[in-house]
Amino acid sequence: MLRSDFVRKLMSNSVAQGLNFGSRWLLNLALARHLLEQEFGIFSFIYMLANLFFPAIAFGANFYLIHHAAQQRHISQLLQSLHISLLVFAALSLGCAALLWWTTAELALNLYLLSLLIGLSWALNQACFSYLKGAQQFALEVRSQFVSVALTLLLVGAIFAGWFTATASVLAMVLLISIFPLLTAAKALWPEYKNWRAQPVVTGPGLWQQLRQRFSYAWHDVFAIYLTNIPFVFLALFSTLLALGQFRKAFVLFMPVTLLPVVFSQVLLSKLSHQPLLADKLHLFKRVFLFSFPLLSLPYLVLLLACPWLYPWLLAEPLSAQAQLICTLVLLTLWLTLLKTYFEVWITALGLNKWRAVSVTVVALIGSAAYLVANQQLSAELAAWIFFATNLLAVLSLVVLSGYGIRHYRQQHEAVTPTAE
Numbered sequence: 001m002l003r004s005d006f007v008r009k010l011m012s013n014s015v016a017q018g019l020n021f022g023s024r025w026l027l028n029l030a031l032a033r034h035l036l037e038q039e040f041g042i043f044s045f046i047y048m049l050a051n052l053f054f055p056a057i058a059f060g061a062n063f064y065l066i067h068h069a070a071q072q073r074h075i076s077q078l079l080q081s082l083h084i085s086l087l088v089f090a091a092l093s094l095g096c097a098a099l100l101w102w103t104t105a106e107l108a109l110n111l112y113l114l115s116l117l118i119g120l121s122w123a124l125n126q127a128c129f130s131y132l133k134g135a136q137q138f139a140l141e142v143r144s145q146f147v148s149v150a151l152t153l154l155l156v157g158a159i160f161a162g163w164f165t166a167t168a169s170v171l172a173m174v175l176l177i178s179i180f181p182l183l184t185a186a187k188a189l190w191p192e193y194k195n196w197r198a199q200p201v202v203t204g205p206g207l208w209q210q211l212r213q214r215f216s217y218a219w220h221d222v223f224a225i226y227l228t229n230i231p232f233v234f235l236a237l238f239s240t241l242l243a244l245g246q247f248r249k250a251f252v253l254f255m256p257v258t259l260l261p262v263v264f265s266q267v268l269l270s271k272l273s274h275q276p277l278l279a280d281k282l283h284l285f286k287r288v289f290l291f292s293f294p295l296l297s298l299p300y301l302v303l304l305l306a307c308p309w310l311y312p313w314l315l316a317e318p319l320s321a322q323a324q325l326i327c328t329l330v331l332l333t334l335w336l337t338l339l340k341t342y343f344e345v346w347i348t349a350l351g352l353n354k355w356r357a358v359s360v361t362v363v364a365l366i367g368s369a370a371y372l373v374a375n376q377q378l379s380a381e382l383a384a385w386i387f388f389a390t391n392l393l394a395v396l397s398l399v400v401l402s403g404y405g406i407r408h409y410r411q412q413h414e415a416v417t418p419t420a421e
Contacts, residue, residue: 084210
């Protein structure tokens with residue numbers, strides 16, 4: 001039976017992530033119903049950019065800060081992380097402005113700027129709460145979500161009422177709402193920051209050292225989010241905004257289950273990283289996997305069976321054979337993402353994050369090649385098939401790497417032990 005401490009933190013993380021994802025899902029659902037597919041395609045494109053900018057700006061803050069703060073907590077780790085995020089944001093802003101100046105942009109500049117700012121706000125939130133989670137403080141994020149969820153629900157109501165019809169206005173409200181959780185994090189971190197200011201002893205890595213350490217984390221996160229958003233990228237490039245809107249609607253329909261991997265992964269990584277012995281890590285991982293994976297798979301099965309009536313009810317349009325195929329493939333792919341996350345956490349807990357980064361990079365490049373081969377023949381259905389195949393390949397590669405990771409960790413430990421004696 002799982003310990004009550006693990007379950008309590010898992011429940012806190014579940015509530016926090018559930019509130020966050022649930023409110024975003026309702027927002028996307030409202031826009032999917034309210035906007036035409038062409039207009040929703042524009043929103044999907046800009047929102048996709050925000051999702052791509054987010055991991056680049058965060059620069060691996062999620063797993064890095066949880067993993068290292070669980071081992072040794074120093075607020076200098078977080079401060080360096082925020083410094084890195086601001087530097088990356090500035091570099092991306094300059095690069096984006098130069099690219100838009102060099103090329104003829106179809107969409108307004110303010111939309112691209114909003115996508116960058118939203119990515120920055122998400123990155124700052126992630127860094128603060130990942131640091132707190134590494135210190136085993138999971139309940140704070142729950143409190144931080146209540147105001148932002150309430151405001152998001154008001155925005156959803158306003159969209160249904162027809163008060164917001166411009167993509168820029170909606171994105172500006174999303175940016176404003178995403179700032180509120182930072183206030184809760186700042187309040188919790190302020191006493192620790194004041195103590196550090198009184199005695200600013202930096203015991204963690206410096207800026208450039210942390211940049212080097214976090215490169216593999218950032219590398220993985222950028223390619224992982226790219227792997228998730230890759231259908232949207234190539235549908236925007238090679239197909240039509242109509243096809244992009246069709247695929248996005250299937251994704252929005254099942255968006256709530258995308259929180260499931262996030263819910264357990266942060267708690268599990270914090271616990272695994274806190275275990276010094278390989279046997280204890282392996283024992284905890286097996287117990288959590290055997291208990292939670294079948295349980296977390298049930299929502300995917302329910303959605304698969306309920307899709308024929310859920311789609312017309314939520315999206316206010318009939319479910320065609322094409323849409324049903326896309327929905328089925330998208331849902332199966334999201335289930336593979338759940339399975340994949342277990343092995344990503346395990347490899348990170350073993351200190352082999354570079355392996356994880358190489359794996360997702362290779363899979364993302366293979367997927368990109370498949371989309372490039374399809375080129376102008378790319379449709380929403382074909383994109384869904386490639387989406388499924390690339391994630392299946394990612395799962396298989398991580399399973400293989402997990403087995404090698406155990407042997408590698410054991411060999412390293414055995415090599416160090418005689419020296420320690």
